[in-house]
Amino acid sequence: MDNFNFYSPTEFVFGRDREDECGELCKKYGAKKVLVHYGGGSAVKSGLIARITASLDKAGIEHTELGGVKPNPRDTLVYEGIELCRKQDIDFILAVGGGSVADSSKAIASGVCYDGDFWDLYCGKAQIQKALPVGVVLTIAAAGSEGSSSSVITKEEGRLKRGTHSDLIRPKFSILDPQLTCTLPAYQTACGATDIMAHVFERYFTNTPEVEITDRLCEAVLLTVIKEAPRAVKEPDNYDARANIMWAATVAHNDIVGVGRSQDWNSHGIEHELSGLYDVAHGAGLAVVMPAWMEFVYKHDVMRFCQMATRVFGCEMNFGDPEKTALEGIRCFRRFLHEIGMPINFEELGAKREDIPTLANNMAIKYTTRGFVKLSRDDVCSILEIAADAKL
Numbered sequence: 001m002d003n004f005n006f007y008s009p010t011e012f013v014f015g016r017d018r019e020d021e022c023g024e025l026c027k028k029y030g031a032k033k034v035l036v037h038y039g040g041g042s043a044v045k046s047g048l049i050a051r052i053t054a055s056l057d058k059a060g061i062e063h064t065e066l067g068g069v070k071p072n073p074r075d076t077l078v079y080e081g082i083e084l085c086r087k088q089d090i091d092f093i094l095a096v097g098g099g100s101v102a103d104s105s106k107a108i109a110s111g112v113c114y115d116g117d118f119w120d121l122y123c124g125k126a127q128i129q130k131a132l133p134v135g136v137v138l139t140i141a142a143a144g145s146e147g148s149s150s151s152v153i154t155k156e157e158g159r160l161k162r163g164t165h166s167d168l169i170r171p172k173f174s175i176l177d178p179q180l181t182c183t184l185p186a187y188q189t190a191c192g193a194t195d196i197m198a199h200v201f202e203r204y205f206t207n208t209p210e211v212e213i214t215d216r217l218c219e220a221v222l223l224t225v226i227k228e229a230p231r232a233v234k235e236p237d238n239y240d241a242r243a244n245i246m247w248a249a250t251v252a253h254n255d256i257v258g259v260g261r262s263q264d265w266n267s268h269g270i271e272h273e274l275s276g277l278y279d280v281a282h283g284a285g286l287a288v289v290m291p292a293w294m295e296f297v298y299k300h301d302v303m304r305f306c307q308m309a310t311r312v313f314g315c316e317m318n319f320g321d322p323e324k325t326a327l328e329g330i331r332c333f334r335r336f337l338h339e340i341g342m343p344i345n346f347e348e349l350g351a352k353r354e355d356i357p358t359l360a361n362n363m364a365i366k367y368t369t370r371g372f373v374k375l376s377r378d379d380v381c382s383i384l385e386i387a388a389d390a391k392l
C-alpha cells in the first residue's frame with residue numbers, strides 16, 4: 001500500500017427529512033447570504049426548494065435563488081452565478097440537486113474568488129486558491145460530488161467538458177435524504193448506479209500490490225449496488241434500497257475506497273468526451289465505455305480481472321484458462337448494465353462512429369500518461385471501436 005493522506009472534511013447529514021435542517025447548517029458554517037442553486041425543475045416541482053427556503057428563513061438567513069442547471073452543467077450559467085454572487089454579496093452556495101448542480105455550485109464558489117475567467121481553473125491555466133463555502137442537498141445518488149474535491153463543467157463553445165480538483169471546494173456539509181431520490185426516473189437511477197460502480201472500478205484496477213483493505217471496501221460497494229440498484233429501478237419508493245445506494249455513491253467517490261493505491265480514470269476521461277459532445281447522461285456514457293475499456297486492458301493483469309469476476313460477479317474460476325474467467329466477469333458487468341436499462345453500444349447511446357477520431361484527439365491531450373494502462377491516441381480509438389459495436 002502507498003502512503004496517503006485522507007481528507008474528507010464534509011459533514012454528512014443522512015436520513016429522512018434532514019433537509020429541514022439546512023438553515024441551521026448554513027448558519028453553523030457562517031452563512032449570512034446564501035445562493036440557492038438548483039436544476040431544471042425537479043426540485044421545484046417536488047416542493048423541495050420551498051422547504052429549503054423556509055428552513056433558511058427560519059434560521060434568519062437571507063437568500064437568492066438561481067435555477068436552470070442542466071445535466072452536464074454549462075459555463076454560461078456559472079458566469080451568471082458568479083456575477084449574481086458578486087452583485088449581491090453572497091457568501092455561501094447551497095446546491096440543491098445532483099452532481100450537475102453541485103459541480104456548478106463549486107464552479108461559482110471558486111469563480112467568485114478568482115480574479116479572472118473561471119474557466120482558467122478548469123482548463124489547467126490556474127489552480128483554485130480560494131472558494132466560497134458550499135453546502136449540498138442531494139437529490140440523486142450518482143456522481144459523488146457531495147463528498148468529492150472535484151467539479152466538471154462543459155464549455156458551450158466547442159462543447160469541451162473539463163474538470164478541476166481542490167480540497168477547497170469539498171462541501172462543508174451534504175444532506176443525504178434517500179426519500180428525495182424516490183422521484184428519480186428508472187433511467188436516472190440506473191445512470192447513477194453505473195457511475196457509482198465506475199467510480200469504484202477506476203480505483204479497483206490498480207498497479208499497487210497488497211491493497212486488501214481497499215479491494216474489499218471496493219467490492220462491498222459494488223456488491224451493494226448490484227443488489228440494490230435493480231430493486232430501486234423496480235420499486236422507486238423503496239427507502240432501504242435508496243438509502244443503501246445513496247451512501248454507496250458517497251463512499252464510492254470521497255476516496256475512502258481508493259486511498260493508498262494508484263488509480264485509473266481513463267474511462268472517465270473518455271466518457272467526458274462523449275457527454276461533452278452528445279450531451280448524454282454521464283452514467284449512460286460510462287455504461288458504454290467502461291466494459292469496452294476493460295476488454296481492451298484486461299490482459300495487463302488477468303488475475304485482477306479474475307478477482308473481480310469471482311468476488312463481485314460470482315463467476316467460477318477457470319484455473320486452466322484464467323482469461324476466460326476475466327472475460328466472463330466483464331460480460332457479467334455489461335449484462336448487469338443492460339438489465340438495469342443502460343445502453344451498451346454507440347447506437348443505443350446515440351453516439352456516432354465517425355466521431356471516434358475527434359473524441360480520441362480530445363481525450364488524448366489529457367490522459368495518455370497515467371492509469372492502470374497508459375493509453376495512446378490509437379488505444380483510445382480502439383476502445384471506442386469496441387464500445388461502438390458492443391453486444392451482450
Ligand code: NZQ
Pocket residue numbers: 039040041042043069070071072073097098099100101103139140141142143144145148149150151152180181182183184185188191192195253268275282283
Ligand atoms: O434538473 P432537474 O430537473 O433536477 O433533473 C435532473 C437531471 O435531469 C434529474 N434529477 C435529479 N434529482 C432528481 C431528478 N429527477 C427527479 N427526481 C430527483 N430527485 O436527474 C437528471 C440528472 O441530474 P445530474 O445532476 O446531471 O446527475 P448526476 O448526479 O449524475 O451528475 C452528473 C454530472 O456530474 C459529473 C458528470 O460528469 C455530470 O456532469 N460528475 C461529477 C463528479 C464530481 N464532481 O466529483 C464525478 C463524476 O465522475 C462525474 O463526472
Ligand code: ZN
Pocket residue numbers: 143195198199268282
Ligand atoms: Zn463518474
